[in-house]
Amino acid sequence: SQQGEEDPQALSIQEGENATMNCSYKTSINNLQWYRQNSGRGLVHLILIRSNEREKHSGRLRVTLDTSKKSSSLLITASRAADTASYFCATGGQGGSEKLVFGKGTKLTVNP
Amino acid sequence: KAGVTQTPRYLIKTRGQQVTLSCSPISGHRSVSWYQQTPGQGLQFLFEYFSETQRNKGNFPGRFSGRQFSNSRSEMNVSTLELGDSALYLCASSPVGRTNTGELFFGEGSRLTVL
Numbered sequence: 001s002q003q004g005e006e007d008p009q010a011l012s013i014q015e016g017e018n019a020t021m022n023c024s025y026k027t028s029i030n031n032l033q034w035y036r037q038n039s040g041r042g043l044v045h046l047i048l049i050r051s052n053e054r055e056k057h058s059g060r061l062r063v064t065l066d067t068s069k070k071s072s073s074l075l076i077t078a079s080r081a082a083d084t085a086s087y088f089c090a091t092g093g094q095g096g097s098e099k100l101v102f103g104k105g106t107k108l109t110v111n112p
Numbered sequence: 113k114a115g116v117t118q119t120p121r122y123l124i125k126t127r128g129q130q131v132t133l134s135c136s137p138i139s140g141h142r143s144v145s146w147y148q149q150t151p152g153q154g155l156q157f158l159f160e161y162f163s164e165t166q167r168n169k170g171n172f173p174g175r176f177s178g179r180q181f182s183n184s185r186s187e188m189n190v191s192t193l194e195l196g197d198s199a200l201y202l203c204a205s206s207p208v209g210r211t212n213t214g215e216l217f218f219g220e221g222s223r224l225t226v227l
Contacts, residue, residue, distance in 0.1 A: 040200065040221075042219050044218070
C-alpha cells in the first residue's frame with residue numbers, strides 16, 4: 001500500500017512560476033525524501049528532511065514537514081521547462097532498511 | 113563514479129517465459145534494492161539485499177526472486193511471466209554505515225513488456 005499520497009496528481013504552470021506539491025503519509029517517520037523522475041527514466045534524489053526538521057532548502061527547492069499533520073510540501077521556485085517531471089515523496093529507510101514507500105507522484109508540466 | 117547500471121534497458125517477452133534483470137551498483141555501495149513501477153500501482157518495493165543476504169521483501173508472489181553476488185551486483189528473476197508483470201523495474205543502491213545519508217541512487221531501469 002502507498003504510504004505517501006501526493007497532491008495534486010498533475011500540475012501545469014508557466015515558466016517562472018512557483019510549483020507546490022503536497023504529500024501526506026500515514027505512519028510515524030524518521031525522514032521523508034523527495035525524488036524526481038523524468039519520463040520513463042530513473043529516479044533522482046532531490047532532498048531529505050528529517051523528522052526533527054521543519055523546513056529545508058536546496059537551491060530552488062524548499063521542503064517543509066509537519067509531523068503533527070503527517071504532511072510535507074515541496075516548493076520549486078522560478079520553475080523552468082527542465083523541471084518538467086514527476087515528483088514523488090517517499091518514507092521509510094528506517095532500522096537499517098533501505099525499503100522506501102513511495103506516493104503516486106505529482107506530474108509537473110512547466111510550459112515555456 | 114559511474115552510476116547504477118541496469119541491463120537490459122528494454123526487453124520484450126511472452127507470457128510464461130522467464131526473465132533475468134541485472135544491476136551493478138555504484139562502486140562501494142553494498143546495499144541494493146529493487147522496485148517495480150507500473151501506471152496502476154506506482155512504485156512498489158520488491159526486495160533489498162545487503163552482503164548477499166535478502167534483508168527485506170515486498171508483497172510479491174514467489175515468481176519474483178533475486179540475489180546479490182559478492183561484488184554487490186544483483187539480479188532479479190521473474191518466472192512464468194504474466195501480462196501484469198509489464199513494468200519498469202528499477203534498481204537502487206546505497207552505501208552502508210556512516211556514509212549512508214538515506215538517499216537511494218537509482219539506475220535508469222529495465223522496461224519489461226510482456227505480450
